[in-house]
Amino acid sequence: MKILRKSGRATLLATGLAAALGATAGLANAAExxxxxxxxxxxxxxxxxxxxxxxxxxxxxxxxxxxxxxxxxxxxxxxxxxxxxxxxxxxxxxxxxxxxxxxxxxxxxxxxxxxxxxxxxxxxxxxxxxxxxxxxxxxxxxxxxxxxxxxxxxxxxxxxxxxxxHATADGVAEAMYVKANMPDVKGYTGINQNYAWGQDSWRDFDLAMKQLMPNVPVSEKTQWPKIFSGQYGAEISALMLSKEPLVHSSLWGGDLEAFIFQGSARGLFRKKKLLFSVADTSVYRLGKKAPAGAILGARGPYGIFAANxxxxxxxxxxxxxxxxxxxxxxxxxxxxxxxxxxxxxxxxxxxxxxxxxxxxxxxxxxxxxxxxxxxxxxxxxxxxxxxxxxxTKHMIGVLAWDKEAGGPIMTKVQEFGPDCVMPPPGVNGTEWLKGGMKGAKC
Amino acid sequence: MQELIVILIDGLVFSSYLFMVSVGLTVIFGVMKILNVAHGSFYAFGAYMSATLIGAYYNTDLPEFGGFLAIFLAALIIGVFFGIVLERGLLRFLYHRDEHIIVLATFAMFLVLEDVLMMIWGTDPYYAYEPMALLGAVDIVELTFDVYSLTLIGLAVIVGLGLWLGLTRTKWGKLLLAVIFDREISQAMGINVTVVFTVTFVVGAIMGALGGAYIAPTISVSPGIGVEVIVLSFAVVVIGGMGSIPGAMIGALLVGISRAAAVHKFPEIELFVIYAIMALVLAIRPEGLFAPAQARKI
Amino acid sequence: MRYIDKTVVGLTIAFLVLFIADFFMAEWVRFIGLQSLARGAVALGLLVLWRTGLVSFGHALYFGFGAYAAAMLTLIGYHDAFLLVFAGTLAAGVLAYLLGFLLRRYRAIFFALLNMAFSMILYGVIVKTEELGSTDGFSVLTPTFLGYAPQGEAVQTTLFIFTLVFTYIITVGVHLYMKTTLGGMSMAVRENEIRVEYLGYSAEKVIHVKYVFSGLVAGFGGAIMALAIGQVDPDSMANWTVSGEFVFITILSGIGNVGATYIGALVFELIRTYAFEYAPQFWQFILGGSLLAIIMFLPDGIWSLFSRLRRSEKAPSP
Structure with missing residues (x-):
């Protein structure tokens, strides 16, 4: 009898739970x-x-x-x-x-x-x-x-x-921009967060560069800070000591902003050319603190690239x-x-x-x-x-400060057609990059 | 040679950062045997408060160097307020419970405080770079360093020494050591353990907040900064030996300099440095390098 | 017959009810149930450890290890749920056995933190491994069950029964084990280790056995989770916050009864689900707040509600 009574309570509890659970169901689709x-x-x-x-x-x-x-x-x-x-x-x-x-x-x-x-x-x-x-x-x-x-x-x-x-288009557009605007670049390195997005961004940029500018050497010491680490002192030193003049970076949000504060204080952006693949998220917020002269992407024709x-x-x-x-x-x-x-x-x-x-x-x-x-x-x-x-089409440009308007603007913007930066239908992005980007219509 | 010096400087700066973010945790654990997950919140609140005060300060015409006062004021306000509220309002009811329950309670406080932070400051980041810009840069071995980060080394030394001297050379410190050694006997000898606990918790909270407040000018003060600090400070404290201030210092130095060396020599493995050192220390001396001796209960 | 007590009967009734209910449940209820069973199993392991006075803040290590071990087998073409879950469980168990030699020497907060340290190392390794998708993780294809390959809703229905059967066996097994001499030693170790050793038992060995068990069930939970969700990733499988959630569930459930861990896991899921729904920006506040409330006002977990009810029934009327 005791057991029965106990399971009776359990049933009660179960019914109560079920009622509570069921209460919100069926509310949503009532109206048209x-x-x-x-x-x-x-x-x-x-x-x-x-x-x-x-x-x-x-x-x-x-x-x-x-x-x-x-x-x-x-x-x-x-x-x-x-x-x-x-x-x-x-x-x-x-x-x-x-x-x-x-x-x-x-x-x-x-x-x-x-x-x-x-x-x-x-x-x-x-x-x-x-x-x-x-x-x-x-x-x-x-x-x-x-x-x-x-x-x-x-x-x-x-x-x-x-x-x-997708991300392949970003890497390709960035590499094409570098080829068109920095044909004599002596080498490139990178600082990307050590997680999936950072690893993918670097891989695609690196692969595209190897195809488009095969003679430009890549650094053996690309930087891989932990995501959300926020402290880049040692990385900035290493980048400043490296011989490669171009630095690729897919940092975003708080990490990007911390990197910019710490880098600016040490003159990193005067010494190196930075290429930020998603820095548009921070340019308006940073205002004058955003590093003018850096190459910028917004993963397509968005944000600041659409200003005009x-x-x-x-x-x-x-x-x-x-x-x-x-x-x-x-x-x-x-x-x-x-x-x-x-x-x-x-x-x-x-x-x-x-x-x-x-x-x-x-x-x-x-x-x-x-x-x-x-x-x-x-x-x-x-x-x-x-x-x-x-x-979609893709755009890359150089960040500048517009004194008259008192805001950041993009200069030297280059546009890439959708079929120029995205792999053709049915083709795997990495293989497309490795195979020399066949079928790209630029 | 140049690289070696740069590694050393970078390493010292990062070590100081590690020490500053973990010392508050060590203080609280050392005395109260509480692993305080809400430490991450103290850090975050310190950073937000600091950014707010610095922003407000530089909107006035007061002398520029006064901005530094804002940093310490922020740490004091946050530390004293949260220290007292959390210890008196919550933790003291839990002292008789298992220690992991207390850890979980601080974990819960952390979750709550994360959202309180967002209710107060929203999701947009805050900047407070003025103090860093103010101090400018200096060239060492032909490389530019920002002076603000270098001052972090000084701060860490002052805080470390201050705490250590305070603990070993003052009457208060000796009372603390007595409480650390045996809470019940100390009470019986007439030490007011309740006050000791509250003061310790407040000091730990101020230290945690100071870490965030001092780092704030170098970062973007935005949601989620507290979480990272928890893991980092746990690692430092585990390596150094839980509750030992010299341990935290050695742990921070070990991790900081190894990490700087990795960044310069083998950047691929940077992510692992802290885990690798932790694993190594744990395998050889799992109680940490400087852990106080533990008596077995009979 | 001496093995059949109220708990076994209760568990069996619950098992039968859930077994039948599986065919009528709304999909989302079943899904929450499935997660609760998986997380509850991990909490069960923690409960066993807790009875010896030890709490681990790093069992996401075994949860994640089991999940990834099972998921990686699917990458090389194995899809049988029995095999995957067995492999995940075993892999975590072996890891727990090895680490156990080190960990069994530590107590209290040191034990808790060492576990956490090891789980962070696993987390770091996964993040660094691009082949396994780094922080993105990778997808786990739908499992088969000894050749039976369900489609659509049947996948979850089958997986639920599969999980239910195994958790039932494990839970009843644990309950019965607790009543044996070695099982009863748990509380003795918790109360006074040295006396246990004077009685001729090795406290470390007792702890090691429990530790391996907790690793096994955590691996089991992880493997089930990987199959139920169809995805593994380090942030939701191996991060320290995941370990925190397991301890949360254990405390929510209380030490009183093996079956309580599943109720605790269910309550946890429900709190989180509804917090997400009604306070999308402040769900952490609600989660943390409920945890605090439970710690303050229900110190012995949800199970104590039942005990209180029972006690008040028995109380003589004046």
Whole structure:
């Protein structure tokens, strides 16, 4: 009898738990809305550099879509996604791939999410891809960089899209820029964080340099500081003592800013030419402290590179963003906004092909596959990996301080076409680089 | 030769950094036997407070060198406030519990404080580079060093010596040693252990905050800086021997100079230096290089 | 029959209920359940150690080692869940056996920290290994079960039963072991080691055995986690914060009962899930706050709630 009574309590507890769990389910899809989950870094080191700018960019676009106030070419497309309002679920991407997979399942199965537009870290994207395919969930990665997503993890994606170029394009564009603008460079070295993104960035840049400038020697002592270490005294000494004049770096966020403070104090940027692959995240914030004369990338035509793009969409975006957050949008803001626009484009197009009725998920996917749509800063061509991987033009330039405007600007900007820096469809990025970048249209 | 000197300087600067970020942890552990994970929060709060005060200071027309006062003021404010609030408000209720419960409680405090930090200062980074810019640079063996980082060496020496002398040469220090040696007997002899604990915790918290406050001008004060410091300071303290101030100093020197040598000679292995030294020390002398002797309980 | 007590009966009932429930559960509930079983198993190992008075702040070492060992086997073409989980468990166990010779000499906070130090070394090695995806980790393909290759939802359903069976066996096994002489020695070591040695037992050996066991189950949990999530990465498998979470779960559960670790793990998952949902920017605050509340107000863990209930029932009415 005792045992019975005990298990009775257990059952009670279980029922209580189940009730508590079930309480929130089924709330989400009540109204005629599209539930869009937007995971991005809200806490930790990734937040100020990427996460929060990305959230801000996405929010502005989502609001404008819901009010039907997007400028051309989206001005005549009505309110919402194919007429339905977006209900955005913005949440934190921190905590590693495993936690995010768990959260992904929660959002899909518990909160009835219709699509995901988000994820910044390559690690999270890599972890999410198989699950998104398994759960048949439309997932748009607006930012993450690793080429492995469609080259190794899923070669035949059906539900997962990425709406910007991947990291290989960054390395190629940087090397091409060096070749065009520093033909006599005597050698190059690097300082990259010792984790996946730093290792990948350096590998692609190094491979591209070996192809494009085979006679330029690479240092044997490239620097690999631990990520988030924040102290670069010894590394800066080593770089200043090295004989190579060009330094490649994929540092970002707090690490980048610390490196710049410590390097400036010691005259590193007068002595060496720095090439920062994602430093656009910090230029506005650093203001005059940003090292003028350094070569800069923004992983595409985003952020500061789009400062003078004269389209209604871009001018509107920059104005709304700057007014609201009192700083211009950076790369992450553009990229996240571009991801949301991809959803807007796909839902509207699918609806028009469906006779104006709200489209099914498969119709939305079909509409986005292989599409070309207008991002904030540039045209996005979804023409790699069966139409799931985007290619856009790429830009690299030299940072300068504009005295008149009192802000940072890009000078000596060089543009690279999408088919110049991205590997051709169906070709593995690393092999493409090693094979001499055959088929690149520059 | 030039390289050797540069390695030595870089190594000393990094060692001083390590010592400054780990000394607060050592002080608290040495006396109270509490492994304080919230130490990372003291560091982060110190850095944010320092950046805020420095920013405010340089908005005024006061003499430029006064900015340095802001650093120490920040450490004092944070250390005293959090030291008293956490020790009196929370930890004292847990002294009779298992030590790992206390560790976990400080871990919980760390989680909470991480978010409190964000509620106060938001996610945007803060800069406070003025003190570093103010001190300028100096050339040693034909290489430019920034003076601010070099002053870190001086600070570490002063703090290390001060704490060590305070512990071995003053009456207060002797009381502390008595408490460290045997808490119950000390109490029986009339030492007010409660006050000793509170003061120690506050001193440790000030030290933790001072680490962050002094480093703040050289970094971007942004979310997540506290987490890194926890791992780093644990490693230094484990290597040096938990709770020993000379140990923390030797541990910091060992790691700092080896790391600088690795950066200059074999940058590929930089990440491993600290782990490798830790593994080596653990394998040979797992209680750390300078660990105080432990009595077995009977 | 003397082996069958209330705990065994309770565990068996829970096992049967969950077994049947598996076929009706919402997918996300099953997924949380699966994670709770995996983390609960690790906490069970910690519980066994805790009974001897030792707490490890580094069991992410064995969790991560087991996960990576299983995941790496999939890279070279093995996909059978039995093989993967066995290999992960064994690999972690062997590692624990080797490190045990060193660690069994240490007590209290030194023991806790040495474990943490070793787990950080593993973390460093993984981050440095580009072939294993560094911080990004790599994907683990869907496992097969002795030739049966489920698709879609059946993958998780099968994996849940697979995990359930093994955790049931492990948990009942631990419970019965605790009642043997060597098992009962735990508390004795915790209370007074030297007296144990005067009785003719080696305290170090007792500790070593428990340590290897805790390594085995942590490896088991890690391997299950790798299969359940389909991904391994160092930040969520081998970082020190992961070790902290395990200790969190152990304290949440309390020392009282082997089954409590799974309830503790479930409560942990639920707190985190709902904190993520309702306070996306401040979930750490909620997690830390709940932990503090439990430490302050439920010093003996969730299990003490049950004990209190029982006690109040028995209390004579005035």
């Amino acid at each position: 809305t599209v539930v869009m989950a937007v995971p991005t870094f809200l806490t930790g080191a990734g937040a100020p550099a990427f996460g929060v700018p990305a959230r801000n960019g996405a929010e502005i676009i989502i609001e404008a879509i819901n009010k039907g106030k997007l400028p051309a070419p989206y001005n005549n497309s009505g309110k919402g996604l194919a007429g339905r309002q977006i209900q955005a679920l913005i949440y934190d991407e921190s905590g590693g791939g495993v936690k995010q997979v768990a959260e992904f399942r929660n959002k899909v199965q518990k909160q009835g999410v219709d699509l995901f537009v988000g994820y910044i870290s390559s690690g999270t994207c890599a972890a999410i891809t198989p699950v998104a395919e398994e759960l048949k969930m439309l997932t748009i990665f607006p930012i993450c960089g690793t080429p492995r997503i469609f080259e190794e993890i899923d070669k035949n994606p059906k539900y997962v899209f990425r709406t910007m170029g 793009v004269d389209t209604p969409l871009n001018k509107w975006f920059r104005k709304v963003y700057s007014d609201r957050y009192s700083t211009p949008p950076v790369g992450g803001s553009y990229q996240a906004a571009q991801g949301v626009l991809a959803a807007k484009y796909a839902y509207d197009k699918a609806a028009s092909m469906n006779g104006g009725k709200f489209p099914s998920k498969d119709q939305v996917i079909a509409a986005l596959e292989g599409a070309t749509f207008q991002g904030i800063a540039a045209k996005v061509h979804m023409n790699r990996s069966n139409g799931h991987q985007a290619a």
